[in-house]
Amino acid sequence: MRVLPSLTRLKNLLWIGVSLLCFSACNRTTTCIEPQTVVMRGGFYHSDTAGKPVDTLLQNANVVFGGDTLFFVNIKKSHTFSLTLSPLQDSVRLFFQSDSSDLSPELIDTIFLKYTRELSFISTACGFKTFYNLNAINSTTHIIDSIWIAQANVNSTLSTEHVKIRIRN
Numbered sequence: 633m634r635v636l637p638s639l640t641r642l643k644n645l646l647w648i649g650v651s652l653l654c655f656s657a658c659n660r661t662t663t664c665i666e667p668q669t670v671v672m673r674g675g676f677y678h679s680d681t682a683g684k685p686v687d688t689l690l691q692n693a694n695v696v697f698g699g700d701t702l703f704f705v706n707i708k709k710s711h712t713f714s715l716t717l718s719p720l721q722d723s724v725r726l727f728f729q730s731d732s733s734d735l736s737p738e739l740i741d742t743i744f745l746k747y748t749r750e751l752s753f754i755s756t757a758c759g760f761k762t763f764y765n766l767n768a769i770n771s772t773t774h775i776i777d778s779i780w781i782a783q784a785n786v787n788s789t790l791s792t793e794h795v796k797i798r799i800r801n
Contacts, residue, residue: 664758672764672786673714674795679777687711688799694729706732712793717786719762722747730775730799743771743779745795747786763787766794775800 676693677685693707697715707713717724726743729735746768751760764786771779777798786794 664755666754666758667788668754668758668761669716670761670763670786670788671714672717672766672794673712673792674797675712675793677711677796677798678801679798685796685798690730690799692732694732695726696729697724697726699724717745717747717762717764719749722749728771728776728797738774741772741774741776743769743776743797745769761788769795771797773800777801 676688676690678688680686689709689711690707691709693713695705695707695713695715697703697705699718699721703715705713705715715726723744723746726745728741728743730739730741745766747764747766750763750765752763753760766781766784766786769779769781777800779795779797781794782796783792783794785792
């Protein structure tokens with residue numbers, strides 16, 4: 633008769649131990665270390681004497697973009713830029729000012745970019761991120777000579793230049 637209460641007590645302790653183990657495994661304090669924002673990158677070029685594109689350094693340019701909320705990127709002494717695309721819209725209009733000290737309309741170009749979005753699951757702790765596929769790009773030609781998509785897939789690859797902008801000489 634003494635054996636039966638001991639077995640019951642052992643079962644109860646085992647049940648409590650398994651329950652605690654299960655509850656501790658469902659912990660929501662897991663930290664997300666993967667970036668959730670995907671960035672589109674571009675580069676500035678000019679034509680050399682043979683007509684080939686060569687990196688060009690912009691001293692103090694601006695890019696303004698967005699819909700209801702405007703975002704501003706100042707490009708100082710760089711031949712590249714980066715910006716985030718909207719996870720809610722399929723296009724963006726950018727305003728490119730090659731020299732931030734001169735507000736003349738003939739020095740400001742408008743760039744229109746169309747893309748598709750693809751939601752990608754990262755993990756329970758991180759949630760989702762949006763990848764993009766660039767479909768079309770065009771611009772006015774005040775300062776910009778030409779513009780083209782170099783790599784259409786905007787994903788987590790950090791070394792890719794997606795858009796190339798050739799500036800007039």
